[in-house]
Amino acid sequence: MADETFKKCVDFHGHICPGIAIGFRAAQILMDRLGVRKAPDEELVAVVETDACGSDAIQVMTGCTFGKGNFIFRDYGKHAFSLTDRKQGRTFRVCLRPDALKTDPGHLPLMEKVRNEKATPDEMEQFRQLQQERIRKVIEADPESLFKIEEVLPFIPPTARIVTSEICEVCGESTKADLLRVVNGRKVCIPCWQQKCVIT
Amino acid sequence: MADETFKKCVDFHGHICPGIAIGFRAAQILMDRLGVRKAPDEELVAVVETDACGSDAIQVMTGCTFGKGNFIFRDYGKHAFSLTDRKQGRTFRVCLRPDALKTDPGHLPLMEKVRNEKATPDEMEQFRQLQQERIRKVIEADPESLFKIEEVLPFIPPTARIVTSEICEVCGESTKADLLRVVNGRKVCIPCWQQKCVIT
Structure with missing residues (x-):
């Protein structure tokens, strides 16, 4: 470890x-x-x-x-x-x-308690020990x-493409050109396109 | 830097x-x-x-x-x-x-050449210097x-949920229970569900 x-x-x-x-x-x-x-x-x-x-x-x-x-x-x-x-x-x-990794039946309810900050100090320690033991098993x-x-079967996707950015004509933020939408002849980014009401 | x-x-x-x-x-x-x-x-x-x-x-x-x-x-x-x-x-x-970050007009074609391993050693060095200069500008x-x-506006999504796993009845792989689909009364994982022909 x-x-x-x-x-x-x-x-x-x-x-x-x-x-x-x-x-x-x-x-x-x-x-x-x-x-x-x-x-x-x-x-x-x-x-x-x-x-x-x-x-x-x-x-x-x-x-x-x-x-x-x-x-x-x-x-x-x-x-x-x-x-x-x-x-x-x-x-x-x-x-x-x-x-x-066999799960002790009490492990999940204990994890919930710890996550919700409802565990007692003893339960916290019990959970810590259970986790440590599981980690050790995995590592070894x-x-x-x-x-x-x-x-x-080999999975070989294309490599990342380089795409230039253009300005959204509504918010003025720089946006990958292939993600701009055209609304009423104006190039707009997705969040602005989703609020079409603001585009005149 | x-x-x-x-x-x-x-x-x-x-x-x-x-x-x-x-x-x-x-x-x-x-x-x-x-x-x-x-x-x-x-x-x-x-x-x-x-x-x-x-x-x-x-x-x-x-x-x-x-x-x-x-x-x-x-x-x-x-x-x-x-x-x-x-x-x-x-x-x-x-x-x-x-x-x-103003982009030098020659920057993108040069980047393409480097990525496609078609750049000469001089072009490689020119690209490296351009990149270094851009990095310096950003950092400073x-x-x-x-x-x-x-x-x-604050964006506060729920925290991650703990979900138990169950076995896909076709491939036998352990799968998050809420992602199993039911086909002909059998619980199957998404890849097996996508190949429905194998489920009898």
Whole structure:
């Protein structure tokens, strides 16, 4: 757990939790299978099937980040992550096994209490210990017992396009030209277009 | 430019560019106006109106990250970012001024050449210098000359919900229960539901 890269994930995410550990292991395994390092630009492409904590570790580890266009979200509600290396044209996917992390029946109600600031100090400590134990299990687990790991059909989307900006003729804000709408012959941004009443 | 927090943004993003500098300054200014620090959990909420480079610096600086549910994307194509402090119930928004960064007419074609690996070494160096100059301007600019800065109506979305997972009855993968669909009385995940032909 003292791994420097895991610390970076926790630092970025803002706190330590089992979810960030799952994403960390997923990224490690995917990068290992492809034999790649963090992408300075768009060399790799990640697909995350969850917007939960683990996706933050995918960003930190792989360099596939929201702001680089090589981080794609599919809202499937699964702890599943894919990574493509454009150069090799190969994609691997990992999906957390349902039995990888058995949940203690009292865990979710306890988590709710902690989140709603209704936990006693004892309950806070109990929750902290449960979380620590889950994190340890994830970090130490054998890859195959944690995830279903498979090479899948390569997913190679186009790289990000460079688009010039133009001024919205209503609010005057600079806007990506391909997102401007034309209303009564005037080029307007989406928020101004949504309030059509103000366009005369 | 030697600022440690800016280095963190660049490290996360994978490379240095004017976009990451714009996001860095935006986050600095928003956090300063609200008087807040990086959010360990969901204390702050960011809205980014672009999926360009700057949004990565927003994640690093504010702690509003894709995987924490307090990072909201609106695809308006603007270098505009908002930050809410839930505790104060206040939201500030910054939007890059159209005249803040004058673009040299040769800049975009040169960028295309570099991206497509068709630039000569001289052109590469010319591009690097142009980028460095733009980054310097952004980092050194006065906040008001760089951005339109305003307090806007507070935007306070609900915090992330905790949802249990259930098994998709087709692929056997663990799935957020509220994303399962019911087909012929069986609970199936979205990818399996999209391939209905396999469900009997």
